[in-house]
Structure formats: C-alpha cells, structure tokens
Amino acid sequence: MYKKSLALLLVSLMILTLALSGCSKPATETGSEGGGEEEATAADEIIKVGWMGSLTGDQAVWGQCELNTVKMLFEEINAEGGVLDGKKLEVIGYDTKGDPQEAVNVAKRLTGQDKVVAIIGPNASGNAIPIAPVLEEAKVPDIATVATNPKVTVLDGKVKPFNFRVCFIDPYQGAVAAGYGYDVLGFRKAAILYDIADDYSQGLTEFFEEFFISKGGTIVAKEAFKFGDVDFRPQLSKIKEANPDVLFLPVFFKEAALIANQARELGITVPLMGGDGLPSEQLFTMAKDAVQGTYIVNHVDYDDPEVQDLKTRYRNKYGKEMELNGYLAHDAVVLLIDAIERAGVADSVKITEALETADVQGVTGRIKIGKDTHNPEGKEAAIVKIEGDRYVFQQKYSAQLD
Secondary structure, X not given: OHHHHHHHHHHXXXXXXXXXXXXXXXXXXXXXXXXXXXXXXXXXXXXXXXXXXXXXXXXXXXXXXHHHHHHHHHHHHHHOOOEOOOEEEEXXXXXXXXXXXXXXXXXXXXXXXXXXXXXXXXXXXXXXXXXXXXXXXXXXXXXXXXXXXXHHOEEOOEEOOOEEEOOXXXXXXXXXXXXXXXHHOOOOEEEEEEEOOOHHHHHHHHHHHHHHHHXXXXXXXXXXXXXXXXXXXXHHHHHXXXXXXXXXXXXXXXXXXXXXXXXXXXXXXXXXXXXXXXXXXXXXXXXXXXXXXXXXXXXXXXXOHHHHHHXXXXXXXXXXXXXXXXXXXXXXXXXXXXXXXXXXXXXXXXXHHHHOOOEEEEOOEXXXXXXXXXXXXXXXXXXXXXXXXXXXXXXXXXXXXX
C-alpha cells in the first residue's frame, strides 16, 4: 500500500512539473514574470564601456596591461558606489590582433552588438585611424590611449567628432626628441631607422626629421624596413658609414631590441633615442646591455610620487609591473568618468559633448581637451634615460609647434 501511494505521488508530481514548465517563458523574453523585470532593472544599472587593443602578437604586453588597468579601476569605482548615483561600470574588451581591419570589426561589434556608451583604446595609431567612420555612424566616442598619429583625431584640418585621446601627438613628440637631442645633448648629425609600413613610425620619422633640420641639424642617414623584418644589418651598415651622433628609432620595443643588439654587434656605439613605443619591461629582457644610455620621449616619469600608488595597486593585484600603457589607460578612465558624471546620463552623445570640454588631472599630467583637435593641450613630455634596468627621469621638456 505504501509503495502504491508513493508511486501515485511521484506521478502526480511529474504531471504538475510538466504543466508548470509548459506555462513558463524563456528568460530572454520580455514581459516574463518576476525574474525578467529584475534582470531588466539590473541591466539598466550597468554602464557598458568597450575596450579594444592587442591581446595577441608583439604588442600583447601593452594591450593586456591596458585591459587589466581598466578592469582594476572599474572594480575600485564600483566598490566605492559606481557612477551616476549607483550605476556600475562594466568593461567589454576585444582583441584587435594589431590588425586595422580587425579593429574596425571590433568597433562595429562594440557599438552595434554590445551597445557600449564609449570605447577606450586602441593604443596603435594604425588601428585607431580606421575606426572613425564606425564611431561617427554609431555616435559613440572613443578615447585612444597611446595612439599618437595626428590623423587619429584630425583629418584634412577637420576634427573627427567622436575620436579623442589622452596622449600627446607625433609632431610634438618628434619636436621634443629633436629639440632635446639638439639643444640639451648637443647632437648635430642624426640617423633614422624606421618602419616604412607603420603609421606611427612614419609620422614620428617625418616630424623628428623636420624639427631636427629646423634646429640646424643634419640627417646623415635615413633607412627603412618593413614590419616582420628581423635582420637590420644592411641598413645599420649604411648608418655606421654615415657616422651619426645619434640613432633615432621611431619603432616599438621588439624592433628596438633587435636593432640595438645588431647595432652594437656592428660596432655602432652612439646613443639611441626613441619615442613612446620603446618603454617596456620586455625591452630589458631582450636587449638590456645594448640599450643602455638610450634616451626616450615618454608620457610619464615612473618615479613621480603621483604615480606610486597606482603602480603599487597594479603590482599587488596582478603580480607584475605596470607598462606605460597602463598609465594612459588610467587617464582615459579618469577622462571618461568625468565626462559621464558631467553628462548626467549614460548617453553616448551627451558623453561626447562633455568630453569636448573636459579638463582633468591624470597621472601623466593635465588633460585639457582642445575642442578643435580633441587632443590634450600643453602636455609636457618626460625625458627618461635607460640606466641598468630602470627608466631614469631626466627632465620635463616641451616644444613649441607652429
């Protein structure tokens, strides 16, 4: 009798379960009872921000640092109560693989599929330049981190309405390198070895050459290579014959390491100089001895008391040192949060309007956005010199652009 009753109970429960399941709606449907409304409310309390950059390839170390920094800062902001009276920030990051077309695809995904209100990154000019039409169509602002080519924000004298950045630009960077090299270090003859296919390298080459010559200096050798090359001895042999006072390398750290090692092997002993593509902990791993005495135009003084707390928080969370890109990613977050709060709403157009009048203090300096350029105005560069395994601050240096 007991077994029969138990069997009847189980059958009844099965029938009831089937009946209930037939009446329920998928969680993704609108208008579902209870949970659907709670999910919608929760979604309304989240502000989605995109991030894009290289997570694979030669520049992955920079991209991973940027994304880590944004994640860390968003966690800290959310723990302190979020923005706009309690809304939480969520970062959605994608790998551009260092490819311009993939950058366009990522921008479309972030604006069309993920519905972000703003994007941080990318750090490469070649990836930041082609996404402008996507941003303009979607009316979503982007804050580039270390993309220094002028065309990132301005094309043919016209500002791109949704492109912004927190770093100085190549004309300024080139002028600083040329001015410091000529006026402070006394260089009169310079050689250049650059990547002919890279927007960053081409731009920095052009502006260094222009300003160095305007100072009274001479470019005694100008040699090019293509991305992917690993043997620079033919170009370096020509440079050695030209007998320069300095070798300017408007390249990224991987190429700089290979070039430095091969230059020293060939007996080239003159100082090296480069821009913001050089600083990385990886440079010491690949060419510590060869890059000693190298001068770099940088965005930040790593020993500045203002950056120590950020460095420590990053090191404690991730167990590694912060790369240069992390400091610029931090300032991009500071700029964005200020714009969101002043906009008063998580609306991409309102945020864009607020960005145009932004004036904030970041760890790399004051960021006062120029309305006609969407670049930070008047940022000083930090000249650092490689000594041992450190980037030793030399001085702040500025240049006047016509």
